[in-house]
Amino acid sequence: MATMMAWGVSEQGWRKGPWTPEEDKLLSEYVSLHGDGRWSSVARSAGLNRSGKSCRLRWVNYLRPGLKRGQLTPQEEGIIIELHALWGNKWSTIAKYLPGRTDNEIKNYWRTHFKKKEKSSIKHEQRKQQIKQLEEQHLEQQEQQQPIEHDMMTRSVLFHEETSTDQKTTEPQERQQTAFTHTTNYDQHQCLPHHHVMHQDVASWSDTVGDDVLWSGLWNLDD
DNA sequence: AACTTCCTCAACCGCTTGCAG
DNA sequence: TCTGCAAGCGGTTGAGGAAGT
Structure with missing residues (x-):
């Protein structure tokens, strides 16, 4: 799943598909420094070629601190x-x-x-x-x-x-x-x-x- | 061992909501 | 009040791996 598949780019030129560790790192570092919100500007400022929506989703569902991984109890x-x-x-x-x-x-x-x-x-x-x-x-x-x-x-x-x-x-x-x-x-x-x-x-x-x-x-x- | 089917989950899409101007 | 934009939400998709045959 982590490998890059044939996702390509959106009409607006945003990258689509699975996130790379490098992208995760960029997003995590940016959000920990500047906080979340204003996702479209996060995407630009963090140097990510991703839509604000995509950044938000990645942060909320995967990168956000305090997330539990694994099976539900x-x-x-x-x-x-x-x-x-x-x-x-x-x-x-x-x-x-x-x-x-x-x-x-x-x-x-x-x-x-x-x-x-x-x-x-x-x-x-x-x-x-x-x-x-x-x-x-x-x-x-x-x-x-x-x-x-x-x-x-x-x-x-x-x-x-x-x-x-x-x-x-x-x-x-x-x-x-x-x-x-x-x-x-x-x-x-x-x-x-x-x-x-x-x-x-x-x-x-x-x-x-x-x-x-x-x-x-x-x-x-x-x- | 090879193939098929099923399951899981990350990510996308489109719609709705909230808010600022 | 209206409009446009950003964020949030729920539904859906599709790839990868596990399990079954």
């Missing part, structure tokens, strides 16, 4: 889940409650896990379809012999499927309710959780609740 995961249930895709807002983590990082994390969940729900749908097909075949065979008895059995199977599915497809508002009731110490006026308490809550809760429940049972994550 279970506590952080829990906080993300909880806050996403409250605010949706407000990545920068969520990032404020995770010191050292960037909105981009959280966004990427969510996307990764959301995709996981999406796939599992597709599998679930496929399984349902298979069961229905089998049922229909079975129905054709049995209908002439024992129509009433079979009807009862079919209803029973479908009911079981539906009830187990219903748990997974809770409506968004209800999900929010769940999140609200779970976050015990909640400032309703400012709509901001007391994150000291939340850390505890989420940590203990995610320890108690297994991953399967977390990703597919408690909340339907597709908004």
Whole structure:
């Protein structure tokens, strides 16, 4: 990834693509001396042939001091889940409650896990379809012999499927309710959780609740 | 060992917001 | 109040590496 690929330059003549260590050094040195902000002038003054946007992004997501690198902790995961249930895709807002983590990082994390969940729900749908097909075949065979008895059995199977599915497809508002009731110490006026308490809550809760429940049972994550 | 598929994450793009003149 | 610019934000893309076949 660090190697220069065929990114080229933008229409305005700015360099695009991955940053080189030299560029990082220039940007870090400039910002530590002059501070951040006024990114377009940072780009020029630091001798970088980059757009202000690109400089800002690089600084915020990679060079800024205090950034945590590496995997998110279970506590952080829990906080993300909880806050996403409250605010949706407000990545920068969520990032404020995770010191050292960037909105981009959280966004990427969510996307990764959301995709996981999406796939599992597709599998679930496929399984349902298979069961229905089998049922229909079975129905054709049995209908002439024992129509009433079979009807009862079919209803029973479908009911079981539906009830187990219903748990997974809770409506968004209800999900929010769940999140609200779970976050015990909640400032309703400012709509901001007391994150000291939340850390505890989420940590203990995610320890108690297994991953399967977390990703597919408690909340339907597709908004 | 070779190939394919999946996952991760850095970076870009376009839209929105905030602010100064 | 209007306009233009810069910063911020969320969505999307694509390269590289890992895992699977």
